[in-house]
Amino acid sequence: MIEKVPPKNLERTVAVIGNPNTGKSTLFTALTGVHSQIGNYPGVTVEKKLGWFEFEGQSIRLVDLPGTYSLSPRTIDEMVSVDVLLGRQPEVGQIDAVVCIVDASNLERNLYVVSQVLDLGLPTLLVLNMWDVAQERGIQINTEELAKRLGMPVIPCEAHRRKQIDLVRSAIVQASHSPKPNPPDIFPELFHEEGRKLQAEFLQFSNQTLPTYLVERLILDVGGQLEMELTKPNPEQLITRLKEARERLKVAQFRVPNIEAKLRYGWSRQILSGAMSVPEKRPAVVTDTLDRWLTHKFWGLLAFCLAMFIVFQSISWAAQPLMKICESGQKQVGEMIGSLLPFGPLRSLVVDGVIAGVGGILVFLPQICFLFLFIALLEDCGYMARAAFLMDKLMTKVGLSGKSFVPLMSSFACAIPGIMATRTIENRRDRMVTILIAPLMSCSARAPVYWLMVAAFFPSISWAGGWITLHGIMLFVMTFFGAIVAVPIAWLLKKTLFKGETPPFVMELPSYKIPSPRIVLHRVFDRASAFVMRAGTLILATSILIWSVSYFPSDHSEEQKVLENIRLTESMLASELEQKEQLSLEREKIGQTPPLDSKAIAEVDEKIAELDTRLQPLHLLFDTRNKISEQLLANSFLGRFGKAIEPVVKPLGWDWRIGVGVLASFPAREVIVATLGTIYSLGGDVDENSQGLQTALQSATWPDGRPVYSIPVAMSIMVFFALCAQCASTLMVIRRETNHWGWGVFTFAYMTTLAYIGAWIAYVVTGWLLAS
Amino acid sequence: MKLHELKVDQRALIVEVSGDDGIAIRLMEMGLTDGEEIRLIGFAPLGDPIEFLVRGYRLSLRKTEAERVEVTALVDSKL
Numbered sequence: 001m002i003e004k005v006p007p008k009n010l011e012r013t014v015a016v017i018g019n020p021n022t023g024k025s026t027l028f029t030a031l032t033g034v035h036s037q038i039g040n041y042p043g044v045t046v047e048k049k050l051g052w053f054e055f056e057g058q059s060i061r062l063v064d065l066p067g068t069y070s071l072s073p074r075t076i077d078e079m080v081s082v083d084v085l086l087g088r089q090p091e092v093g094q095i096d097a098v099v100c101i102v103d104a105s106n107l108e109r110n111l112y113v114v115s116q117v118l119d120l121g122l123p124t125l126l127v128l129n130m131w132d133v134a135q136e137r138g139i140q141i142n143t144e145e146l147a148k149r150l151g152m153p154v155i156p157c158e159a160h161r162r163k164q165i166d167l168v169r170s171a172i173v174q175a176s177h178s179p180k181p182n183p184p185d186i187f188p189e190l191f192h193e194e195g196r197k198l199q200a201e202f203l204q205f206s207n208q209t210l211p212t213y214l215v216e217r218l219i220l221d222v223g224g225q226l227e228m229e230l231t232k233p234n235p236e237q238l239i240t241r242l243k244e245a246r247e248r249l250k251v252a253q254f255r256v257p258n259i260e261a262k263l264r265y266g267w268s269r270q271i272l273s274g275a276m277s278v279p280e281k282r283p284a285v286v287t288d289t290l291d292r293w294l295t296h297k298f299w300g301l302l303a304f305c306l307a308m309f310i311v312f313q314s315i316s317w318a319a320q321p322l323m324k325i326c327e328s329g330q331k332q333v334g335e336m337i338g339s340l341l342p343f344g345p346l347r348s349l350v351v352d353g354v355i356a357g358v359g360g361i362l363v364f365l366p367q368i369c370f371l372f373l374f375i376a377l378l379e380d381c382g383y384m385a386r387a388a389f390l391m392d393k394l395m396t397k398v399g400l401s402g403k404s405f406v407p408l409m410s411s412f413a414c415a416i417p418g419i420m421a422t423r424t425i426e427n428r429r430d431r432m433v434t435i436l437i438a439p440l441m442s443c444s445a446r447a448p449v450y451w452l453m454v455a456a457f458f459p460s461i462s463w464a465g466g467w468i469t470l471h472g473i474m475l476f477v478m479t480f481f482g483a484i485v486a487v488p489i490a491w492l493l494k495k496t497l498f499k500g501e502t503p504p505f506v507m508e509l510p511s512y513k514i515p516s517p518r519i520v521l522h523r524v525f526d527r528a529s530a531f532v533m534r535a536g537t538l539i540l541a542t543s544i545l546i547w548s549v550s551y552f553p554s555d556h557s558e559e560q561k562v563l564e565n566i567r568l569t570e571s572m573l574a575s576e577l578e579q580k581e582q583l584s585l586e587r588e589k590i591g592q593t594p595p596l597d598s599k600a601i602a603e604v605d606e607k608i609a610e611l612d613t614r615l616q617p618l619h620l621l622f623d624t625r626n627k628i629s630e631q632l633l634a635n636s637f638l639g640r641f642g643k644a645i646e647p648v649v650k651p652l653g654w655d656w657r658i659g660v661g662v663l664a665s666f667p668a669r670e671v672i673v674a675t676l677g678t679i680y681s682l683g684g685d686v687d688e689n690s691q692g693l694q695t696a697l698q699s700a701t702w703p704d705g706r707p708v709y710s711i712p713v714a715m716s717i718m719v720f721f722a723l724c725a726q727c728a729s730t731l732m733v734i735r736r737e738t739n740h741w742g743w744g745v746f747t748f749a750y751m752t753t754l755a756y757i758g759a760w761i762a763y764v765v766t767g768w769l770l771a772s
Numbered sequence: 773m774k775l776h777e778l779k780v781d782q783r784a785l786i787v788e789v790s791g792d793d794g795i796a797i798r799l800m801e802m803g804l805t806d807g808e809e810i811r812l813i814g815f816a817p818l819g820d821p822i823e824f825l826v827r828g829y830r831l832s833l834r835k836t837e838a839e840r841v842e843v844t845a846l847v848d849s850k851l
Contacts, residue, residue, distance in 0.1 A: 222793075258792070261800035295814065296817070501793065505833065509831070
């Protein structure tokens with residue numbers, strides 16, 4: 001959490017509201033800088049964003065409200081903004097003034113929500129953002145005249161370029177000290193009268209005074225959140241009275257709900273007529289030209305595929321090397337700290353628990369940051385809305401909308417940025433379903449597991465001159481397997497837990513703009529630090545927990561002796577080790593560059609063999625250590641638990657060793673490779689390409705001598721890992737984004753069940769197919 | 773006729789948004805009120821959603837949503 005600026009005396013609270021795509025968060029960041037704090041409002045998924053700044057000796061607390069086209073609450077989440085503005089949200093308190101930020105190039109529609117804000121009777125100020133876009137469109141706005149008509153300060157601004165920010169600050173300070181203005185007269189007196197009547201009736205029924213604003217909203221919002229909330233405790237009477245009021249209004253030519261939009265837009269046009277001039281013919285702006293291509297039947301789809309391809313390519317191109325650096329850095333830090341501590345539980349805790357845990361978080365950070373970067377870029381330049389537009393039809397087939405596409409797509413690299421990117425989906429049900437199915441997309445941590453199984457158990461057959469291989473096909477199938485399973489899951493979730501009317505798609509296609517590096521980097525930093533800070537500590541705790549159950553209660557004294565011996569022998573054979581390392585490098589080099597010099601190769605091989613004889617004592621010690629490690633793991637709580645649950649995993653074709661591997665990989669699924677390494681006496685530092693591990697798996701047997709692993713078992717393991725939720729980070733992020741523990745638990749439960757059933761089916765079906 | 777039946781670049785006047793559920797209210801809030809002019813700009817590559825120009829901004833609606841809007845096509849716009 002970022003430090004909170006200590007509030008000064010008489011700090012004023014000002015709310016910021018506006019339509020989506022008006023640059024509201026950009027303005028918020030420009031005003032408050034780093035002094036902000038992000039949390040959640042209780043019981044809803046709305047993000048609570050507070051920021052502080054000081055200007056002319058006055059300290060101001062800004063509340064950023066979610067972007068909205070209207071203040072008529074239809075859901076609990078939308079109710080939050082109304083409650084905050086009315087001072088009914090205890091975590092925020094009284095609001096002293098409101099900043100309405102509007103898109104200057106689209107004033108008429110933007111003034112709609114402004115007119116609703118004005119009804120609140122709070123000092124308000126209007127920020128005309130995207131002034132430059134309006135200029136480009138040839139739109140002339142007379143701000144002085146506008147300010148006079150609206151009765152509030154109007155400030156043109158380019159939040160993107162940080163222009164006029166101090167002017168906005170000063171206007172906010174002034175507004176926060178202004179007296180409450182009178183709301184404009186948009187509705188006829190008859191309507192207000194009905195409101196007062198209903199207010200009195202409500203007081204009678206429930207002994208509660210409902211603010212005038214809410215009573216009037218109750219009348220206007222047919223089937224809205226207030227109607228649902230308020231009519232629940234006293235249904236009959238209030239509903240009847242409400243219906244009667246609406247009926248009387250209808251007779252008087254005031255038909256709810258249609259009348260509100262009509263009157264407010266009428267007001268908006270009246271305010272603007274004469275104060276704003278729009279060119280007769282819409283000038284050909286860059287956005288329109290670009291869109292002719294980017295939403296084109298053929299070129300649009302091609303550009304979209306290309307964009308996604310570039311995103312994924314650059315992740316593997318730029319993030320993989322960084323991940324390698326993280327990995328080797330983790331190893332070096334582990335070795336360095338390890339050499340300072342004596343062998344024993346503390347050293348193991350630090351090296352195998354803490355450093356491995358931190359490393360597990362950090363290793364995915366480059367990739368996560370890159371995805372955050374791309375998502376922020378797509379959001380900021382305005383392409384995200386186009387992606388939703390292009391993909392909507394496809395996504396409606398599973399009951400979602402186009403807005404879910406990019407979050408799900410990024411989940412193919414990592415579910416964490418994908419889940420965080422769902423914030424742009426304003427419909428709660430759509431957002432929840434997207435969050436819950438995102439972990440089914442095959443992330444990059446699953447690849448090592450697939451690769452190990454495919455390389456060890458599937459014959460390397462190839463067709464078409466080596467272009468198509470069985471291994472390649474298997475990896476391809478596994479990569480899309482989760483996504484295919486996600487289709488019926490999404491459908492099911494939409495039919496059960498998240499059923500309700502199809503939310504409107506109704507979306508604005510905003511103007512394209514060149515993304516601002518500052519905004520984009522700020523957003524990446526914000527999200528990445530939120531992930532590390534909030535999820536990190538819990539992930540660390542989980543990995544320490546797994547460490548302790550795999551370390552205790554066994555007696556590690558023998559292991560320590562061997563380890564000390566290894567260290568001693570290593571320092572004695574230091575020069576041989578170094579020579580061997582150099583020779584291995586040389587061997588690799590000459591073995592790769594054609595023409596192959598077989599004589600030179602044989603020479604080097606001979607030297608290596610000679611060194612190996614001298615290093616024999618060390619090899620023997622390593623073997624002993626690996627055997628001891630295997631024993632220790634087998635006798636640990638984790639090992640015992642694994643053996644105890646063998647009957648549970650047996651239907652999947654697994655023995656207790658695989659069970660232990662799955663249990664140990666709860667914090668992060670790729671850990672299974674290292675665990676299998678330990679359990680097959682190869683040490684924990686094997687990777688999925690290790691020949692030794694592949695051979696060990698191939699030769700593992702049940703007590704009666706039958707081999708454990710076969711193609712059906714490999715399939716069942718792969719299917720299990722494709723569908724399981726073995727990733728503590730994802731579960732933590734789900735908790736954070738849904739603002740509830742329950743959804744993290746739910747995700748784990750449903751995915752594990754799915755994985756178990758899927759693995760069983762895979763085992764049985766593959767076995768049956770191979771037998772026939 | 774209904775809003776989704778317009779042709780590309782055809783202009784029309786909105787007559788009415790039918791219904792008073794969430795979708796109808798949202799459409800009206802976005803500025804689709806009676807008497808307002810609207811123009812169909814184009815269809816998404818898969819045929820849905822549809823893009824419109826209304827009140828000087830670009831709005832995309834699904835076919836099912838556009839069906840809710842009754843319009844009269846303007847004669848002068850047979851481009």
